[in-house]
Each structure stands twice: as C-alpha cells, then as structure tokens.
Amino acid sequence: MFEEGVRLKARLGAENVADLSLGNPVVEPPAAVVERLRELAASPDAGTHRYMPNAGYPSTRAAVAAHLARRTGVGYRGDDVVMTVGAGGGLNVIFKGLLDPEDEVIVLAPFFVEYRFYITNHGGRMVLVQTDERFRPDAKAIDAAITPRTRAVLVNAPNNPTGVVYPAEDLDALAEVLTRRSEEHGRPIYLISDEPYRAITYDDVDVPWPVRHYADTIHVTSFSKDLALPGERIGYVAVNPERPDAAQLVGAFTFTNRILGFVNAPALQQRLVEGLLDVKVDLAGYAAKRLRLLEALQRHGYACVRPEGAFYLFPRIPREGMDDVDFVKACLEERLLVVPGSGFGRPGHVRISYAVTDRDVDLACEALGRVADRVRG
Amino acid sequence: MFEEGVRLKARLGAENVADLSLGNPVVEPPAAVVERLRELAASPDAGTHRYMPNAGYPSTRAAVAAHLARRTGVGYRGDDVVMTVGAGGGLNVIFKGLLDPEDEVIVLAPFFVEYRFYITNHGGRMVLVQTDERFRPDAKAIDAAITPRTRAVLVNAPNNPTGVVYPAEDLDALAEVLTRRSEEHGRPIYLISDEPYRAITYDDVDVPWPVRHYADTIHVTSFSKDLALPGERIGYVAVNPERPDAAQLVGAFTFTNRILGFVNAPALQQRLVEGLLDVKVDLAGYAAKRLRLLEALQRHGYACVRPEGAFYLFPRIPREGMDDVDFVKACLEERLLVVPGSGFGRPGHVRISYAVTDRDVDLACEALGRVADRVRG
Numbered sequence: 143m144f145e146e147g148v149r150l151k152a153r154l155g156a157e158n159v160a161d162l163s164l165g166n167p168v169v170e171p172p173a174a175v176v177e178r179l180r181e182l183a184a185s186p187d188a189g190t191h192r193y194m195p196n197a198g199y200p201s202t203r204a205a206v207a208a209h210l211a212r213r214t215g216v217g218y219r220g221d222d223v224v225m226t227v228g229a230g231g232g233l234n235v236i237f238k239g240l241l242d243p244e245d246e247v248i249v250l251a252p253f254f255v256e257y258r259f260y261i262t263n264h265g266g267r268m269v270l271v272q273t274d275e276r277f278r279p280d281a282k283a284i285d286a287a288i289t290p291r292t293r294a295v296l297v298n299a300p301n302n303p304t305g306v307v308y309p310a311e312d313l314d315a316l317a318e319v320l321t322r323r324s325e326e327h328g329r330p331i332y333l334i335s336d337e338p339y340r341a342i343t344y345d346d347v348d349v350p351w352p353v354r355h356y357a358d359t360i361h362v363t364s365f366s367k368d369l370a371l372p373g374e375r376i377g378y379v380a381v382n383p384e385r386p387d388a389a390q391l392v393g394a395f396t397f398t399n400r401i402l403g404f405v406n407a408p409a410l411q412q413r414l415v416e417g418l419l420d421v422k423v424d425l426a427g428y429a430a431k432r433l434r435l436l437e438a439l440q441r442h443g444y445a446c447v448r449p450e451g452a453f454y455l456f457p458r459i460p461r462e463g464m465d466d467v468d469f470v471k472a473c474l475e476e477r478l479l480v481v482p483g484s485g486f487g488r489p490g491h492v493r494i495s496y497a498v499t500d501r502d503v504d505l506a507c508e509a510l511g512r513v514a515d516r517v518r519g
Numbered sequence: 520m521f522e523e524g525v526r527l528k529a530r531l532g533a534e535n536v537a538d539l540s541l542g543n544p545v546v547e548p549p550a551a552v553v554e555r556l557r558e559l560a561a562s563p564d565a566g567t568h569r570y571m572p573n574a575g576y577p578s579t580r581a582a583v584a585a586h587l588a589r590r591t592g593v594g595y596r597g598d599d600v601v602m603t604v605g606a607g608g609g610l611n612v613i614f615k616g617l618l619d620p621e622d623e624v625i626v627l628a629p630f631f632v633e634y635r636f637y638i639t640n641h642g643g644r645m646v647l648v649q650t651d652e653r654f655r656p657d658a659k660a661i662d663a664a665i666t667p668r669t670r671a672v673l674v675n676a677p678n679n680p681t682g683v684v685y686p687a688e689d690l691d692a693l694a695e696v697l698t699r700r701s702e703e704h705g706r707p708i709y710l711i712s713d714e715p716y717r718a719i720t721y722d723d724v725d726v727p728w729p730v731r732h733y734a735d736t737i738h739v740t741s742f743s744k745d746l747a748l749p750g751e752r753i754g755y756v757a758v759n760p761e762r763p764d765a766a767q768l769v770g771a772f773t774f775t776n777r778i779l780g781f782v783n784a785p786a787l788q789q790r791l792v793e794g795l796l797d798v799k800v801d802l803a804g805y806a807a808k809r810l811r812l813l814e815a816l817q818r819h820g821y822a823c824v825r826p827e828g829a830f831y832l833f834p835r836i837p838r839e840g841m842d843d844v845d846f847v848k849a850c851l852e853e854r855l856l857v858v859p860g861s862g863f864g865r866p867g868h869v870r871i872s873y874a875v876t877d878r879d880v881d882l883a884c885e886a887l888g889r890v891a892d893r894v895r896g
Binding site for chain 2 (some may be wrong): 167168171176179180183184186188189190191192194227228230231232234238256260261263371372373374375400401403404405406408409412465
C-alpha cells in the first residue's frame with residue numbers, strides 16, 4: 143500500500159496526492175527549542191558529548207521528575223526517571239526489563255502497530271482486547287483477558303489511531319480490575335501508559351494521569367510531538383516512587399537501556415529538553431485541520447468518534463461490510479492516502495492523519511466526498 | 520568493584536584516586552564538529568527534526584558510502600548503509616536481523632563485555648574462542664568452534680580491551696576458514712567487524728579493512744571515539760554491495776532499527792557527521808599517555824602486548840597464578856581503579872584505560888609500582 147502511494151506520487155506529482163497516512167509532525171519546534179539549541183551549540187560545556195550515567199544526566203532526570211510531580215501530585219524524584227531514545231526506546235526498555243518468556247501484555251485495539259514488535263522482541267505475547275464503540279477501555283473485557291501470565295496492560299491516550307482521551311471514570315474502572323487481579327495473582331499487573339500525545343489536545347480537554355488512579359503505573363513518553371522532535375529520539379520512563387519496587391524497576395530499566403545498545407538517550411537532546419518541559423508546539427494549525435476534516439467527514443456521511451487529542455481521525459468506512467483495505471485502494475484511486483484500520487487491529491475503519499499541510503487537507507476534504515460516492519456506488 | 524571505587528573516591532577525594540577503569544573519551548570533539556553544530560543550530564532547515572526514513576537521511580548514507588568506497592575500494596552506495604544509534608545500537612540491529620533462536624556467534628576473547636548481551640538479547644548464543652598470546656585471532660581454534668549453527672564471527676580491531684590491530688595475514692587466515700565453512704554449510708558465515716576505534720591508532724599502523732579480505736563482512740562503527748561523541752549515539756552499519764544478499768540485509772537492518780525502538784539515528788547527529796567523515800580527534804594526548812603507561816608497566820615488570828590502537832592497555836598481572844580480581848582489589852588499596860581481565864573473558868590480566876587526564880596517568884604510574892611490590896610481597 144505504501145509502495146502504491148509512492149508510485150502514485152511519482153506518476154501524478156506529490157503535490158496532487160493528499161498523503162494523510164503518516165504521523166510525522168508537520169509543525170516546527172517552538173521558538174524556545176530553536177533558541178536553546180542555538181545556546182547549547184554556541185557555548186558547549188567541556189565534556190558535553192561524553193557518556194553520562196545510562197539513566198541520563200542527573201539534572202535532566204531531576205527536572206523531569208519535578209515536572210511530573212507538579213502535574214501529578216506524586217512525589218517523583220530524579221531517581222525515578224530513566225531518559226530514553228524516544229518512547230519507542232522506552233517501551234523496549236520496559237518490556238525487556240519486565241517480561242519473562244511467554245508473559246502476556248494486554249493491548250487495547252485499535253492500537254499503535256509497533257506495540258506488537260516491542261512486546262514480542264523480548265519474548266512476550268501481545269493479547270489484544272477491543273475497546274468499545276467509542277474506542278474507550280472495556281474493563282470487563284480486560285478482566286476476562288487477564289491470566290496468571292499477564293504482566294502489564296498497555297494504554298495510549300490521547301490515542302493513536304483514534305485521538306480518544308480516556309476519562310477518569312475509565313481509569314478508575316481499569317484500576318479496580320487491575321488491583322483485584324494483582325492481589326489474586328500475588329504480584330502487580332503494571333499499567334504502562336504511553337503518552338507521547340499528552341500535550342496535543344483540543345477543546346480544553348483534561349487528560350487524567352493514570353498514576354493517580356492506579357499506583358503500579360509506569361509512565362513513558364517522548365518529546366516527539368509536544369516539541370516536534372521525533373527524529374531526535376528523546377523521551378523518558380518514570381516509575382511511581384510510592385511503590386515498593388520502584389528502585390528495582392529503575393535499576394532494571396537502566397540496565398536494559400544499556401544492554402539493548404541504546405546506552406543512553408542522546409546527550410544534547412537531554413540538555414535541550416531539560417529547561418523546556420512546560421513548552422509545547424503551537425496547536426492552532428492542528429486544531430483547524432481537525433475541524434475541517436471532521437466537518438468534511440460529517441458532510442460526506444462518515445461516522446467518526448470526535449477525537450480530543452493527537453492528530454488522527456479514525457472514521458468508520460462509509461459502506462457497511464466493505465473491507466477496509468479495499469476502501470483504502472478506492473482512496474488511492476481518488477489520490478488520497480490513508481491507512482486501513484485492520485492494521486491497527488480494528489477493521490472497518492481508516493486512520494486519517496492531520497499532521498499534514500493545509501493543501502493536503504484541501505485535497506483530502508474533496509477526495510473524501512468522491513470516495514464516499516464511489517464506494518456507495 | 521565499581522561501587523568500591525565510588526566509595527574510595529568519596530572517602531579520599533576523586534582527585535586522589537587514579538580512575539583508569541572507563542572508556543569515556545576525555546578529549547573534546549574536533550573544532551570542525553563544534554563549528555558545524557553551531558551552524559546547524561544557528562540556521563535550522565524546515566523539518567530538520569522530523570522523522571526521516573528509518574535507515575537515515577539519503578544524503579548522510581550517501582556520504583558514508585562514498586567515504587567507505589574511497590577507503591576500501593569496494594563500491595558502497597548509500598543504499599548499503601543504515602545509520603544507527605551508535606555501534607551498540609548497530610550491533611543489536613544486526614543480531615536482531617540475523618539470528619534465529621540458538622544461532623551461534625563466535626566472539627574472540629578478550630572481548631567487549633556488552634557483546635554477550637547484544638547476542639543473547641535476540642536469542643543467540645555467544646561462543647567464546649581465545650585469541651593467541653599476542654591477542655590475535657587463532658584461525659584453527661575458530662575453525663574448531665564453528666558448527667552448522669554458526670551465523671557470524673564478531674571481530675573488534677583496534678580491540679577493546681587489548682588495543683591490538685589484526686594484520687592482513689590474520690584476516691586472510693580467518694577468511695580462508697570462513698569461506699571453506701560457509702561453502703560446507705551452504706550459507707554465509709558473516710564476519711561482523713565492530714570498528715569504533717579504527718581512527719584511534721599509533722605509530723602509523725595500518726588497520727586493514729576486513730571486507731577486502733572476506734566478502735561477507737558487515738561493517739559496524741560509531742563516531743563515539745573518532746569524533747568524541749559517545750553520548751550522542753551516532754553510528755552506522757554497512758553491508759558489502761557485491762554480495763547477492765546485500766539488499767535483503769539492509770532491508771532487515773532497516774526494519775530491526777525501527778522495531779527495536781531506535782526508529783532512526785538521531786537526526787541532528789546525522790546531519791552533523793555527514794560532512795565530517797574524514798575528521799578525527801587530536802591523538803597526541805592519547806599517544807603520550809600510552810607511552811608513559813607502557814614505560815611504567817615495563818619499569819615495574821608487567822608484561823604487556825604493545826597496543827597499536829584504541830586507548831587501552833591489557834597487561835598480565837605481575838604475579839603468576841594470582842586471581843585478577845584479587846589483583847584489582849590490591850590496586851584499589853593503592854588508589855588505582857582498573858578492570859579485571861576475567862570480565863573480558865581473559866583472566867590473569869587487567870584493562871587499563873588511558874582515556875583519562877594527565878593527573879590520572881601520573882598517579883597511575885606511581886600506583887602500578889606500589890601494587891607490583893605489594894603483590895609480589
């Protein structure tokens with residue numbers, strides 16, 4: 143499908159194809175990022191590019207911890223944080239540290255496709271549980287999927303691919319299940335919360351902090367979206383200091399960060415983000431594109447859960463029973479690139495990214511109408 | 520041992536302990552690196568921090584390939600290169616791409632201790648083969664260790680921990696074995712050449728290129744030592760374009776770079792190194808420290824193979840039959856931190872790093888004499 147998109151662009155010219163298939167931030171980093179990088183490059187400290195401890199610079203870890211403590215009310219300290227090569231690196235570090243062979247990790251569908259690799263890389267098994275029709279966690283279904291081998295539940299909100307944010311009541315329901323089943327098994331089932339889109343929200347939505355609802359939460363995130371630095375590979379993992387195994391987890395993740403060959407998060411990027419933890423990209427562009435695409439979807443008869451965060455829409459395809467891969471092929475005929483929902487574990491839908499240019503949105507709004515007409519025959 | 524060193528420094532003051540235990544480059548990056556980073560930060564291109572293809576920027580890959588082609592005479596193209604998160608990241612990418620469960624990788628002892636993790640992370644088994652008394656490959660012993668499960672032989676020259684460079688005749692002998700056994704098994708046994716110290720050499724020694732001696736060579740390296748950027752995590756893997764499986768290997772390594780959570784090598788560092796491939800740190804400091812320590816070792820009766828590269832010495836401990844861990848404890852008593860050879864798979868020796876300050880060398884030269892007296896009793 144990706145290759146077909148490449149061929150289409152080569153044939154028609156990239157400017158005539160609306161490519162809404164990728165989650166590559168189109169906005170530039172905030173001015174404060176550019177300025178700080180300039181400062182760091184202009185007057186480098188001695189030893190600035192050397193190895194530091196595998197968990198990261200103590201000052202960066204302390205700054206991240208203070209930021210989390212302010213936001214969550216949980217007493218994070220620098221010792222509870224491991225700086226990582228993005229959230230993708232962080233998740234691999236977590237699973238390598240946590241999983242024994244055949245251990246199970248519950249993932250809520252639709253889900254970010256890389257999760258399957260991140261789990262199986264380290265001998266784990268991914269157990270998929272569908273969310274409800276609003277793409278929110280189904281606590282009963284999760285309860286039913288838990289076995290004595292369940293080591294963790296992985297959540298991602300604001301979600302890729304749906305943009306959905308889980309409200310506090312969903313986290314409470316999930317916490318009730320995890321607390322009860324952890325006690326039953328005599329060891330914690332961890333809640334791993336992957337939150338690279340936390341700062342990318344709309345309509346003043348509140349994104350609850352999972353750790354405030356469930357103590358055995360491992361927080362993992364990156365600066366890829368909030369500071370628009372995805373190519374620089376900088377993120378972190380934080381464990382709850384109020385749990386008895388906090389030091390053991392941090393020790394394990396520091397070790398796995400080393401032995402997986404990450405060694406440490408990129409030095410310069412650690413220094414860069416240290417003072418920019420409350421900064422984020424301008425969301426006005428994303429917000430406008432989201433509304434325009436939502437309006438176009440509605441106008442052309444697509445059912446779509448209104449996303450509250452990230453930069454994705456995940457509409458239902460507008461013909462009952464049609465295969466989503468066939469639908470994406472029809473989109474290609476109309477010069478629109480989107481991703482089939484079945485790739486995210488939820489057939490019958492497509493993912494539309496609005497981390498794109500205004501022109502892409504113009505073309506897409508028109509193409510969505512033509513595709514709907516075409517597939518409805 | 521490491522913890523004892525930390526306690527010793529806390530008790531006596533770090534300035535009174537000679538810490539020669541780490542391989543963290545003490546020199547600053549070349550002026551050209553500082554200048555280029557300043558330029559990149561001062562006038563960033565649009566989209567400069569975004570995701571790029573998982574194998575890296577086409578321009579960076581092309582520059583690396585042209586550099587390798589000039590040096591080796593082999594026709595590397597950009598498509599044969601995958602930019603990685605340092606050589607540690609590169610080795611994990613290679614083993615994840617290459618190994619099936621229980622596949623064997625032959626490693627020559629003494630060896631960089633992380634290799635064991637890099638191999639077992641991905642289901643492989645490390646098979647250790649001792650080098651000879653000069654720390655050079657023993658082709659007969661390697662031949663004897665090869666089984667139908669042998670997927671690769673990993674070499675590292677200039678070597679950590681010995682500093683030894685393998686001459687052309689050693690690579691020819693190794694190539695003869697690998698060619699013969701590959702034919703016998705009907706699939707290539709790859710030679711993985713980990714070369715982060717290639718630019719760190721002395722006495723005008725020539726470091727032969729393994730790919731010129733054996734076609735199924737996978738080259739992996741970093742800019743950690745030659746540009747003194749270890750904290751920035753930038754390196755690459757290159758496969759020989761003259762082999763029929765080159766595209767398949769690059770495809771596999773691009774995929775494993777993605778799914779292991781590296782995603783791509785840090786964007787800014789790729790742009791940084793692109794124009795600096797022929798630049799390296801000033802070696803005068805390392806060269807002087809090497810000679811001073813070699814002289815001190817000789818004066819105090821330590822037998823030591825004269826290293827031609829890297830920044831390590833690997834002397835025999837000066838009392839026959841003494842356990843190397845006990846010897847390192849005796850060094851601690853004399854306020855000298857070094858690493859026992861048994862950690863590198865070669866008991867009876869210690870590793871001394873001269874990536875240290877002049878003061879550390881002063882203290883170490885004296886301490887080596889006191890330790891020799893002490894252990895000879």
